[in-house]
Amino acid sequence: MNIRFVFILTAIIFNSCKKTKTNDPIIHRKDSTETKFLQNTNTLVEAETKYVNAFSGLRYREKPNGKILGKLPYNSKISVIKHSGIFSQIKDNNNFIESEWVGIHLNNDTVYVFNAFLSEKINKTGVWAKFPLKKMPFVDSTNFDNMILKNKLSINEIKKLQLQELYPDLLKEDRDFNAYPSYQLDLKNDQLQCIAVLVTKAGHEIETVLVVYENEKLMKYYGDSHEKPLINSLTVSYDEIAEGWSRITSEIKNNSITKIDALYTEPPRIDTTLHHINRLGYINKVTINFKNNIRPNQKLKLHTVYTDTIRFMNYNDNYDYFFLEAKKNNKDVSLIYNWDITKKYDFKKNDLIKIQWKIDSIFIAGDGETLSFSEYVIDAKRIE
Known part of the structure; x- marks a missing residue:
């Protein structure tokens, strides 16, 4: 009797000391982002068609919450082919959003995006759908021969983008000023939104203006708020029909803009200026006529040894x-x-x-x- 009791007691103690499996998720924290790793990861699914619903575009990554490879424009059509089982909590405009990282098919490869910024239907509302993402570097040489005038911006859209503050005549019917979407840029800064607008002036002048906004204020702005989102702007292309013909073209690469301002008079005058968009959205002019006390009488070149x-x-x-x-x-x-x-x-x-x-x-x-x-x-x- 005593031997049986000791055996049972020993078995109970042994089993209570064994390490038991748990279904609780493992949680890792990094930079205030919470990521949960579930057991059923990388589940292949039948391809689901979805659309990017993030106005500023959606970054795609090498792996869940991994290295950023690029950005998908707003309303891009994609195919979800894998559920990673990995969830993250991110901050978006002061709101915390939790969602799964899903694998999508892109360029014969599988990359990962945050599922919260995908929707099942294309988003037909919102002015941002009119601005395609432009791949950099490129040269903006918009002129009367190559301009594309479509998807004219409405009065409400002009006010939403605060364009009347740059061009007051856009709101005056007798001035014949119109605005058209051109493109948007990825500044690699989630706090900023950057678009280019083509403005026609009474049929004999056109220009493309680059406009930078504070993203959080922009999403809440409807033309009547004191919290105005527009930060800065810069004309990056210009053409006119006139005797004293002038033209502006710009090379745009990442956050830098090399602007060439040509006035075709006798003799012609060409000025080149460099501008930089800083992390707060301000566009600063940078001096590129280099001189110093080592070679005071020589025009120096960038990167030359x-x-x-x-x-x-x-x-x-x-x-x-x-x-x-x-x-x-x-x-x-x-x-x-x-x-x-x-x-x-x-x-x-x-x-x-x-x-x-x-x-x-x-x-x-x-x-x-x-x-x-x-x-x-x-x-x-x-x-x-």
Whole structure:
């Protein structure tokens, strides 16, 4: 009797100590995004046709919540072929949305998108459906010979986009000003929305204006709110029918715009300016006529490597970038360096050094991180 009791008690204790399986999801947290990994992952399904319902486009990824590969435009038709079983919670316009990552068929491959931004029917409402996503880089050379005038924007759509603040005559019937959707850009910034609008002016002028908006305010704006979403704008193409003919064309690449403004008079005048859209949506003009004290009488080119001698003064690390400070013909010179001060680079004041250097882009810290340019020293060695 006692032996049987001991055996039963031992069995109970042994079973209670065994590790039991659980169906509770494993939860990982990263950057306030909650991801749940369920057991039945990567379930193949019969292809489901869906449409992108995110106005700013929908990013597709290498794997659920993984590396971003690109963006699908609003109203894109896609085929869902796989349910990953992986759910995430994301923040969208101050709201938290939980949904599954689903696999879609794209370019003979399977990529993943967030299912919450897909719908079963095409979205026929919303002005954004009129703006196709433009692949960069490209040149906007819109003129009277190649312009496309379709899907004219209504008065309500003009107000929604605040275009009357850029072109007040759009709301005046007697002025014959009209606006047409051209394209939208992916600035790789979910806080911003960027579109291009083609504006015709009384039949003898046309221009394309790039307009940047704050995305969250834009989704809530209906033309009567004090929280206006428009941040900045820039004319990127222009053509006219006139004797003093002028034209604007622009090369657009990522967040940079190289604008060429040509006035065909006698003699013709052509101005080139560089603009940058910073992370807050402001379009800043950037100086591209490079001159410095190393080669004061020469027009310098971006990314070209030059070789010169300078007189070393000191290293200065009191700024966002590390600077090598020197003299050239008794004038001050500063170049950004990016090396450890080893024996090779342990220069003394007044050492004559031979440098290889170039002009390259930098970002000035502060609101929006403005694009600018500076001299970079690539390598240096002591001569005397």
